[in-house]
Amino acid sequence: MEFDFFWLAIGLAALGYFIGDGLKNFKNPAAKGLIESLDDDDDSHELLKENQIHWFMGISKEDVKSLLQEYPDIPHITINGNVYYPKEKLREWLINIGA
Numbered sequence: 849m850e851f852d853f854f855w856l857a858i859g860l861a862a863l864g865y866f867i868g869d870g871l872k873n874f875k876n877p878a879a880k881g882l883i884e885s886l887d888d889d890d891d892s893h894e895l896l897k898e899n900q901i902h903w904f905m906g907i908s909k910e911d912v913k914s915l916l917q918e919y920p921d922i923p924h925i926t927i928n929g930n931v932y933y934p935k936e937k938l939r940e941w942l943i944n945i946g947a
């Protein structure tokens with residue numbers, strides 16, 4: 849009987865946590881939860897190939913080609929003749945170029 853109350857208390861505590869977390873982000877549904885915020889660091893070192901930039905920026909492939917010709921200072925690295933773009937550096941560059 850003593851352990852029944854223990855498990856009931858654990859269940860109520862978990863229920864309170866999840867309801868509180870949901871209400872905290874009620875007006876901001878795009879807010880990241882605890883698990884998503886921990887996974888954020890994995891994305892910062894991702895490299896994009898040149899043919900993936902259009903998807904990342906949300907523009908056409910032709911626009912990416914003209915952008916690369918117009919701005920050769922876009923952050924990139926070359927490995928074995930292949931050009932890669934660090935995702936986080938590219939995001940920062942886009943924010944700075946727009947300002």
